[in-house]
Amino acid sequence: MTSILSPTTTAALNPANPTELRQAAYIAQQAADVRVNVELETDSGMTINLGPQHPATHGTLRIIARLDGEQVISCEPSMGYMHRGYEKLTEVRTYPQITTLVNRIDWLSSFANEVPFILAAEQLMGIEAPPRAQWLRTLLFEMARIANVALFLGDMGVQLGAVTPVFYAFRDREHVLNQIESATGGRFHPNYDRIGGLKEDLPKGWIAETRTVIEKVVNFCNQMDDLLVGNEIFGARCRGVGVIPAERALDYGLSGANARASGIDWDLRRDSESPLVWNKLDWKVWTHPDGDSFARYWVRLQEVRESCKMITQLLDGLPAGPIMAKVPRIIKVPAGEAWVSTENPLGEMGYYVVSQGGLGPFRVKIRSASFNNISIVPWVTKGVFVPDIITILASLYFILGDIDR
């Protein structure tokens, strides 16, 4: 809803006073919102608000859908209800303080948000973390991926009406979170990554415990395979719904599992040079040719399994040694620019850090995956039914914090 000023109100206003104009615009917008909620238009379709408070958007995403009966004429996401201004906030923080902030971008896989920023800072400073720290970073990165995508695997069921999978997801995700907590001290927001290494080494017995946890996650994946992937109703609801061809996916800048489900064989963990150790592991990038909601679910399910494989290998090959490189006590980053992006659970996440040699960055641009992933919604929901909007939104998988930052 753009600001609609009726002619009567604009005439009475003083055009020289911008504050007054802005207030009037705000009031007019509120009024327009109320009208949208009350009128039941039938001639040119009915407008329905999905959100900002709606169970399907798990956050404050607002979808304005114009409907003809149950069919969607047009559908537009309205973002920004949870904008927290992290890009601006980083300018008034020092480098070590910023990891606390960026933790909160994609809150389900917090550790994965820290890594690209720290890598960018390390790149600017010319520091490299010791091997053990890099292995542990990769390990926790993949655990964060499981913590995030496991919830998607269950949540997709809830969006389609099966309540059981999400409880299984929460049950088994809890084990992963416990492991993250015992290593980092933070269950949700670890703040574990430091420039030049990690905060602490692993506690005693952590590796053996993690192995049992990974077994549980693998069991969970098999359970989801039985409960949802093999289910006819799930197939009927997902197959052929929200098909995104590969070239469309590229046009809209989709990344991560959404792109791979459209048949684009592209994974930053494999395809980019990174100090993290993915290239030393034996794993596979899964793609699916269909590009529909089912493909997106299937690809993510395989990804969790690959993560489990990776974690097992990482635990086997974890090198000994220090976890922190030699870093000055007060961190000053030399002037320069760096762009580092990694394959986060939701897709490509990158930080463009501009430093002018101070204690904090001059400017940080955050590229988060969900913003692009959600931008395809108007295109992909044209002509579908109302329940399909939910299927498509759930399968595109976004985290509100990742859209609005």
Added chain:
Amino acid sequence: MSTILHPIMGFVLAYWQQQVIKLAAILVAIPVGGLLLGYVFLMKMMAHMQSRLGPMEPGGFHGWFQNIGDAVKFIQKEDIIPAQADKWVFSLAPYVVVMSTFLLYLVIPVGPDLVVSNLSVGVFYALAVGSIGVLGVLMAGWSSANKYSLMGSLRAAGQLIAYELPLVLAVIGVVIQSGTMSMQGIVTAQQKFHIFGLNLGGMPFIVTQFPLFIIFMIAAQAELTQPPFDMPVAESELVTGYMTEYSGFRFLSFFLGEMGSAFALSAIAATLFLGGWYLPMPQSWINNNFADYIGPVILLTKVMFMAFLIFWIRFTYPRFREDQLQAIAWKYLIPISLLWIMVTAILKVAF
């Protein structure tokens, strides 16, 4: 009922006593039946199946206090009526839904003499009053002045009308086989029924009407708007559809209506296909009223089994889309049930 009261039948009071007892039985049966299902299946079975921790905690042993706590919570909540709502229709809608549930219980026999009203068109009556609930749902959806509610109630109307047909057709097979529409008569017919000269003291109609039993259960699932047919309430799409604007006791009424109809439809299914209150038993038990005492227990066991099936499916499957749901009713359930009715009719004439 009349047999229990036989010694005082001669008195003028007897009529009123009987009516009061019948009324009390109905008034007790629905909340108790609904709460029983809510407790056993919606709380305990769900907690076990979905590894939910909450419903197992309150009150100590196995979370027995959860349902009572929920009921108290609902009753003490504020009764909110939206400003734009059509107040009268909005307040009446839940009671229309509950009323249709109450009426269902009238014709279900729980023993040879224990039936509130032994109508000669019992099954027909049950299906007729069962569909009054749709009115309540439409009233709720329209009067809420909420788009989600409106869509939910329209979906509900479409769905309940579409599935009324398979439900009726599934019953017709049983009616043809037993030759009566009275619920008590159908139970009696199953006492006498035997196939291939194999007389085991009666046999339930599920043996010959298995396809119609499946269709009846699917249609019942849809009538109850349970997953996988819960588009009218669809929490993740329509924010519980026609119930969105309700709170407090009115919401509880919807809930009670849902659980009560689940109980009633399970009881009807048990009566039609599983022999109701009857198990193979000596004829003397029926003659000397002993069956009146064990009949309710037998029926309750069967009802719980039926309800278990309904809730098991509810906790397992995702929901269909609206068009897929209509396709299932019109393309599969109705033709199959028509075919089976023909087969039943032919066999009825042949044997």
